[in-house]
Structure formats: structure tokens, C-alpha cells
Amino acid sequence: MTQPALPEESPLGHREQLVTIRIGAEEFALPVGQAREIVPYRRVTRVPGAAYQFAGVMNLRGDVIPVVEPKRRMGVPEREPDEETCIIVLDAGDHDIGLMVDAVREVVAIDPDCVQPPAGAMAEVPYLVGVVELADRLVGVVDPEAMIQPSGVPASDADGSTARESP
């Protein structure tokens, strides 16, 4: 797993901004630059037959974008959305994808050098790219791109059982 795209350090001593989020009982951080925007929870419409990690789709100013419920692949019980629930809109190539989180807590500025690679069991978690110490606690840095992927299975294999003629 590679580091998320952290901006190059400037000669003046660059500080990387992270936004911390809560999913279930755990706190995570992700680079602010990777979030296109953060919107309060709005109705997510279930899509029958969609890949497992998706809660459904939502209406974002007239665009219909998929929303991932990360708790599904994390094995954390899902809960009813409340006033703290937010959707982080990520730029996923040619379209946007929403990531449902239980709360957005704060934006912190850190020295990118302070991000340690995950160790031990944490190194096995595919979406964790590092660990950072914030004030009084350790927080896992996530790669949101990895969070929206189906767990373990490369997307191309999901339906690869049938042989099909090329184009």
C-alpha cells in the first residue's frame, strides 16, 4: 500500500492538513486534499443488486452519486444516521463517490514526517496507510480510495466467471 498523495514539502516547512473522522467507535484521519467536500447526511437510496460496500446513491445538487458505507467492510455494526452523520465526497476519477462517516471532528495541521507507517496488525488493514500522533492520541490515517474498494476482491474479478468475446 502506498502513501496517499501528500503534497510535496515546501522549503518553508509545509504542514499537511488532516481531517479527523469517526467511524463506529474509532477515530481516523484523512488528508483534507482528498475530500472534495463534506456534506451533512442526506437520504441515501438503496440500490438493489449493488456491490456490498455501497449503502446506495444520493442526490448531490442534481448528480446521483454512490455512497459507500465503510462499516460494512470493516465489520463494524451499522447504525441509524443522526445529526452528526456526514458524507465525505471523494473525487474517484471520472465520478464522485460519497463516504459515509459517523462524525467529522476537526481539521489538524501536522508535519507529514510525523506520519508513521502502520505496524503489527495494523499493517494488514488495506486502507490504513499510516499512524499519526495527535495531541493525546494515536490516529490511523486512511486512504479513502482504498476504503471505497470492495474488500480484497479486485473489481475486475467480481464478474469474471464468464468468458466474453472481446469488444
Add this chain to the structure above:
Amino acid sequence: MDTADYMGVYADESDEHLRALSDNILRLEAEPEDLSVVADIFRSSHTLKGMSATMGFDEIADLTHRMESVLDQVRHGRMPVTRGLIDALFLCLDALQEMVDQAVEGQAISTQTAPLLARLEELEAGTRGGGARIPLRHPARSPAQGQEGVHVVDPLADSQPGQRAQAATYEPRETREPDSGAVPATTEAAVPAPRSADSKVQRTVRVDIHKLDDLMNLTGELVIARTQLAELTSRHDVPGLSETVAGIGRISSDLQRVVMRARMMPIEQVFSRFPRMVRDLARAAGKEVDFRITGAETEIDRTVIDEIGEPLVHLLRNAVDHGIEPPETRREHGKPLPAHVYLDARQEGESVYVTVEDDGGGIDPDRVKAKAVHQGLITQGEADSITDAEAVHLLFRSGFTTVDHATEVSGRGVGMDVVRSKIQALGGRVEVDSAVGEGTTFTIELPLTLAIVEALLVGVGEEQYAIPLSAIEETHAIAPSALTTVHQERVISLRGSMLPLAFLREILEVPGDPPVDPLEIPIVVVKQGQRRVGLVVDRLIRQQEIVIKPLSGALGVLPHVTGAAILGDGSLALILAAEDVAAA
């Protein structure tokens, strides 16, 4: 000069000329004696040369220059139209396309043109020695012509007296020096001026397609806002308000129609590449195919233009590769040679029909059935009871593939579910009609305009779904007691015939429980191939115009829905693929 400003125009115009080149080279292949076609090819090539030289794309200019030089010989009857010439021209066309693409993308041109230049020069040199004409229509020659490599004109081959006589009148021109690849491409004086361009003065402007897309999206949002406004209006009693809202409604409908019209393009945009493709496929497969296109001027929404190409490639490829029999087989069966493949487009009412028809071997329903049983799609009992038409329709079932060998079942199973899902995503349907030994016809029906359709909103549990009216035959409310079970299938009797039912709640796995002791059960009757199926819902909500929004491919393969619609209150209703749901 800042070439970037002109790049868009260059891209558009070079595209037009490349397409004209492709069409005309094909025409020339079919009618080698028609020198007016040569003149057309010459003109396109000449214009492309001038444009490319102006933009500083010397490689393109050089190649077109050399093409012109050869074409000039042909145009003046000093050089015959040979299979080798046609092949070389097609190769040049491919190279030109590649180079134009690179140029338009802002990349450095990397295509190697030297072998092509040499080949053209070789052809031209061949003329000087009195080239051998290979009459393209000569039937005796046709089998050998299926091979690559017959292109070199042998100066020692049987030269014809007529050719000699003409060659004798030929006068050398200064641009035809052997090293003329280096001649600046802009020497206009060296070549005759093109005939006056199309004299038709068109009162049109070129508009960036993205601006049209934006316009349509905005119109779509206007429709949504209008619906919201209408909903609000019903709750407030302000004098004159409802009339004003109705006026806005009319204007936005008109605006929508105008924008839709503006987005329509001739389907020729898609069809134009097929003659070449079919020709290449036929040559590669050793088949003799006469490919005809009709109705290319039929206009259709630009979204369809973008999406319809791939399914049509599939259908045409299958027609040539698997539908059409090899020439020997056709002769044995006394079928005409060359075989026919027709591509037709026509508009009827609010639909556009595209048909792909071949007079090949057809699809054997028994083999399709056997395959479907083997793959567990249907039981042997079902196979015995379905009609031939229903059997052939099994081709479109997802999961029906001819994995083991592409030529099984005339090879038609391959990728047909992909074709169908693509067409359905466009709000259309595809039907197949086939007779063993006589041929196969695929008919694609597409809505004229895509983004906005009339739909019925239905409710299941807390969820709402939209069913396009085009898929609906009728709606009913039945008493729960009318429901019976026949062969483990729930059915109702409707006007004396059995109507199988499909419960949306179960198929879509809607959370929650069904309504307890309903007085009546609403049913939406939809077509599913040859049969009709009743979709059971909890409630019918209303009929309304919806704006179709596509769903992200990230969600995976969605068997039951084709898109989403934004309703007046901002919530979403998923659009059902009625036919798929009914088949589930």
C-alpha cells in the same frame, strides 16, 4: 499564429475528411471504374494536406501529399485501380487517423510513415513500367484477393495494350520526383485546385458538444424545479399563481424539446466506420459479404450515438463471423454470393429502430435450448415447453454464454447479454428474429430522446421505483383472492389467460414486511420478450416525466435498475429495467 485556437476546428474538419476518405475508398473498391470517386478522394486528401501543413503537422502533410501524387495518376487514367492500391490507401487512412489523433491530443506524432511512403512510391513506380490491372469485379480473382500481400503491382505481369497506350501519353510532373516526400506540402501550384467546395450554404454554427450537454442538464434541472414549484403551488392559494406556474411548465417543455432537437445527430456518425470494419472482418474470415447501409441520415440523441456503437459492432461482428456461412457452404446450399448484411435505421413515432440483418445460417433454437439447459438457465421441462422464438430469446439472458467454443449455437450467444444490457441502459429494447438456414435479424428499438421519459412511480415498502411507460402494457388492481399458484408459479387469471406474477418486494429484496391484508394488490403488466408478466407492487403513486440520471459503474453490474430519477422533493427513485425484473 496560435494554433491552439484552431485545433478544435482542425479536429472536427479532419474528422470529416477522414470519414469521407474511408467512405470513398470503399466506394472505389466497389466501383473501380468510377474515376469521379477518385477525384473525391483526391479532394479530401488535398484538403487534409493543406490543413495539416498550416497547423505544422508535416508528417500528415507528407503522407497526404504522396497519396495525392498516386491518386493523380489514377485520376488521369494513368494507373489502374488495383486491390493493392485500395489496401495501400486504407493503410494510409489508418496512419492518417492515428496521426490526426496524436496531433489533436497534443502528442508528438510517432506514426512511422516511411514504409507507407515507400509503398505508395512502389505503386506509382509500378505504373511507369505498365502496371497490371486487377479488375476488382472479376469473379475468378476474388478468392485469391482474400489474401494479404497481393498488392504489389508486378511490372512484368500481363500488361494490357490499353494501359500502354495511356501510359504513353503521360507527361512527367515536377512533383513526382522519387524524393518528393521532402517536397514542402504547401506547394499549391503543383496540384490542381480542388473543385469548388460544397455550394450548399449551411446556416449552422459549430457548438462544442459539452455546451449542449450543459444546456440539457440545466433544462433537466429546470424540469425538476418546475415539478417542485407545482407541488408547492398546490399548497398555497395565491391568485394567478397556478396559471403562472402552468405557463412556466409550457415554456420549460418547449425549451426541453428544442434542446433535445439540438442534440440530435445523424446516426451516420456511428455507421460510417462499419463499411470498413465489415470489409476487414469479411476478408479476415474469408467470407464474401455485400454490406449495405440504409437510413444513415436518421437522427438520434447524441447520448445514443456515443453508446450504440459497441452493441452494433457486436452484432455486425457476429453476423459476419458466425451468421454468414463460408462461400463453399453457401454454394452447396444454393444461396447467393456474396452474402448480405444490412444495417438499417429508421424513425417511427417516438422510437428509432436499428436493424442488423443477415442472410446467413440463422440460429438453431434447439441448440440454444440445449445450451441453456446445460448451463442451468432453464430446466429440461421448460425447454420442452417454450416456443422457438422464446428459445432464441434466451440468447439475451445474462449467463447465457458459449464458453467452450465461440461457434457453438452459430456463435450467437457470445456477449448478447452485454448487448442487451447496453441497449436497456439507453431505455431501449432488442429483439431477435431468426429462421434456420435463412438468416437472422436483430432489431434495436431506442427512444428518440433519452434523458426525459414518461414513467409510472410505484411504491414498495418505503422505496419508490420508476417504470418507464414504454415498458408498461397496463395496470390492474386485483383482489388478493384472485391470486393462485400453478406449478409453483404465482399467477392471476386476466381476461381468460394466465398472467405470471413477479413480486418486486422479493426480487429487489426490499426491507420490511408486505402490507397486511390489503384490499387489493396493484399490478403493473410489462412485456418480457414474447410474454407478459405482472409486477406486484405495494402502491401505484403517479405518472410523471422523469429526468434519467445514469448510475455510476462503481456500483457493479445492476441487474434490475438502469438509472435514477430525481423527484420533485429532491429524493431519488430508481428506474426499473422492467424486462429484467420480469425475467428474474
